[in-house]
Structure formats: structure tokens, C-alpha cells
Amino acid sequence: MRLLLLACLRARTGNATTAARIQNHLHAAGHICVLKDAFMYESQTEIASLTSTDKFDGALAIHLYKGGRLLQGSRIPFGIIFGGTDVNEDVKCEEKHRVMGAVLEEARFAVAFTVKMKELAAAEWPDARKKIYVQTQGIKTTPKETFDxxxxxxxxxxxxxxxxxxxxxxxxxxxxxxxxxxxxxxxxxxxxxxxxxxxxxxxxxxxxxxxxxxxxxxxxxxxxxxxxxxxxxxxxxxxxxxxxxxxxxxxxxxxxxxxxxxxxxxxxxxxxxxxxxxxxxxxxxxxxxxxxxxxxxxxxxxxxxxxxx
Structure with a gap:
């Protein structure tokens, strides 16, 4: 499959490294996974044009609000990966809460890094509980031998x-x-x-x-x-x-x-x-x-x- 992965890609941040790691996983499975910075797009129309022009088969987004909102109404199926901001901060805003609920409703699946994160999300959007999977981050460190x-x-x-x-x-x-x-x-x-x-x-x-x-x-x-x-x-x-x-x-x-x-x-x-x-x-x-x-x-x-x- 040709997959789009939307995330906040500010260099050397946690979001960027997580996105790159997931991209690597999907490439290893034989898929083509294209990373795009969610901050570079302002509307669902822009993403719809992108997925149509580049002929994507599916999409993923990190953060329900920052990335997921851009996939609402998408012609292609998508999955969502929760960020801490979603359940810790954005959920407090009524409009963001509404948007995140709509995103979850359309998503084929959602990933929470911890059981606690899943429970917080399920408490806000009970109908989505069955589609939320818990998958912790997988870590592989590669330190240089020398450091000045x-x-x-x-x-x-x-x-x-x-x-x-x-x-x-x-x-x-x-x-x-x-x-x-x-x-x-x-x-x-x-x-x-x-x-x-x-x-x-x-x-x-x-x-x-x-x-x-x-x-x-x-x-x-x-x-x-x-x-x-x-x-x-x-x-x-x-x-x-x-x-x-x-x-x-x-x-x-x-x-x-x-x-x-x-x-x-x-x-x-x-x-x-x-x-x-x-x-x-x-x-x-x-x-x-x-x-x-x-x-x-x-x-x-x-x-x-x-x-x-």
C-alpha cells in the first residue's frame, strides 16, 4: 500500500522521531510510507487533493487534533495514533473535543501508548473503546562511540x-x-x-x-x-x-x-x-x-x- 503519515515533524522532537520509526516499520513490511508535516496544511481540502493526486491507499496521523482533523471526510481509510496532548490538553477545549470525537468515529483504528491513555480516551468517547489498541513505543538506542x-x-x-x-x-x-x-x-x-x-x-x-x-x-x-x-x-x-x-x-x-x-x-x-x-x-x-x-x-x-x- 501507499500510505500517508501526517505528524508534527519539527526536527529532533519526539513526534518526529516517533513518525520516522513508524515509517521505518511500514517500509519493512513492504509498504510505501510518505511523511508529511501536519503544520504545512490548513484544511481537509488540501489533504484530499494530496491523497488524490499522489494516489494514496490509506493514511495514519499522530495526534487526533493536530493531524487527524485533516483526514476527516477523507476518501481513503485512515488510522490514528494518540498523542499526550490529545487526552491531557486538547480534550479540555469543547471544539477540539468535538473534532477529535468525529475523527475517532471515522478512523478504522486508534493507537494509545498506555492503558491509562486508552481509558482516558474511552471515558470521553465511549463508542470508540473497541477500536482503541494499546501499543507502547518500541525503543532501539544507537549512541555514538565518542562524544565531545x-x-x-x-x-x-x-x-x-x-x-x-x-x-x-x-x-x-x-x-x-x-x-x-x-x-x-x-x-x-x-x-x-x-x-x-x-x-x-x-x-x-x-x-x-x-x-x-x-x-x-x-x-x-x-x-x-x-x-x-x-x-x-x-x-x-x-x-x-x-x-x-x-x-x-x-x-x-x-x-x-x-x-x-x-x-x-x-x-x-x-x-x-x-x-x-x-x-x-x-x-x-x-x-x-x-x-x-x-x-x-x-x-x-x-x-x-x-x-x-
Missing amino acids: WYRFLQNADWHRKEPSVHLGIIGPAVDPLFTSEVKEKIKRAPGVHLLQEMPQDDLHAAMKRCFAVVNSSISEGMSAAILEAMDLNIPVLARNIPGNAAIIKHKETGLLFSNPQEFVVLSKSLMNDPIMEKEIVTRAKDYMKKHHSWESERKAYENLVLRLQ
Whole structure:
């Protein structure tokens, strides 16, 4: 089949890497899968013209609202992959809620990364429960053998004497206003350094040279960064929100914090207890092998797209 995959493709974001991974799975199954950035289109008419001109047989979209709304009324069958924003944020808006419900009604299937995400969606749109499948993200990390921290820290204007503990914030500047606020706060926070986004193999190499990976998000579907850290045997400290708690069991496969003070206490306990650190990374790695198999994810999507025939 010739398949269209709509997603928010901002370079080196979670959405982009997830879309590329799913594209790879579908290519391996013998399909042609074309990635398109949902932000490049404004209406269903534009997508209808695209699918007609390029003769697509089916489509997938990541995020019910951001991508799925563009497939409403489509001449081709489609499936939907939930994003955390769908069930955590967009569902609060009456118009977006209505649109997402209409998208689910038309979709042949929908994929939720966690049971919790499925239950939240089913509570909002009960009629769609039977078509929502749970498939966790499959992770395969590929770190470079070498990584030059100094080169990246120079880019972060590293001019202070290196403290014993420091925090590197790595990622693309998606929201200009928020980015400017972060930069201003960092100026007053010695030991905190804002680094530019980097290729995934560089990022994985950087993670391997860190003591721990921190996720401080206030809204998550399923954080690939957390899963990648677990796969790389790096302990994780994450904010205690549903999306993170779905993949981290506190003090077993990672540490969950609810406020800055708790974060500091847990960080110090991890640094001062090498036995706990080793036990956490060992259990986290076992959890990854059992629940986030890249091969299992590939097989799941190969089977799901058959519903578009």
C-alpha cells in the first residue's frame, strides 16, 4: 500500500522521531510510507487533493487534533495514533473535543501508548473503546562511540567554572516566548546550561555520559527520552504525572518527584547510594525488554495497517 503519515515533524522532537520509526516499520513490511508535516496544511481540502493526486491507499496521523482533523471526510481509510496532548490538553477545549470525537468515529483504528491513555480516551468517547489498541513505543538506542561534551558546552556559553553538579537542557526551541523566559532564568542559575538540539546518536551518547536523565514535563503521553535513558542504563528522575508514572515505578525503575524540593532530595539519595542506582537501572532495563520491544512495535503496526485495506 501507499500510505500517508501526517505528524508534527519539527526536527529532533519526539513526534518526529516517533513518525520516522513508524515509517521505518511500514517500509519493512513492504509498504510505501510518505511523511508529511501536519503544520504545512490548513484544511481537509488540501489533504484530499494530496491523497488524490499522489494516489494514496490509506493514511495514519499522530495526534487526533493536530493531524487527524485533516483526514476527516477523507476518501481513503485512515488510522490514528494518540498523542499526550490529545487526552491531557486538547480534550479540555469543547471544539477540539468535538473534532477529535468525529475523527475517532471515522478512523478504522486508534493507537494509545498506555492503558491509562486508552481509558482516558474511552471515558470521553465511549463508542470508540473497541477500536482503541494499546501499543507502547518500541525503543532501539544507537549512541555514538565518542562524544565531545566540550564542543556542545562551548556553544552554551560555558564561561563559569564547572560546578560539581550541573544540569544540561537539550532540545529545539519550539516556543520562542517560553525559550526566552528559560534563557533569562538560566542566566541567574549557575550550573544550568541550555544546549542546542543534536542528532539522536549524539544525544544518546551524551545521555550515556550523564549521571541521570531528568523529565520535568507537566504533561506527557509517553516520553521516549525516558525510555531511551532506561535502555541506555541511565537512571531517570521524572515529574510524577500520569504519563511518567505509567512507565516508571517509583524507587524501582526510576524516581518520581512532585516538587523541586523532592527532586533535590531524591537526586542526592541517588548520588549517595550506588547500590540503589544499580538496582534501578537493572530493573528499568528489564522493564524495557519486556514492554518496549522495537520488534513488537514493528509487528503491531504491520498488522494494524492491514485494517486499511
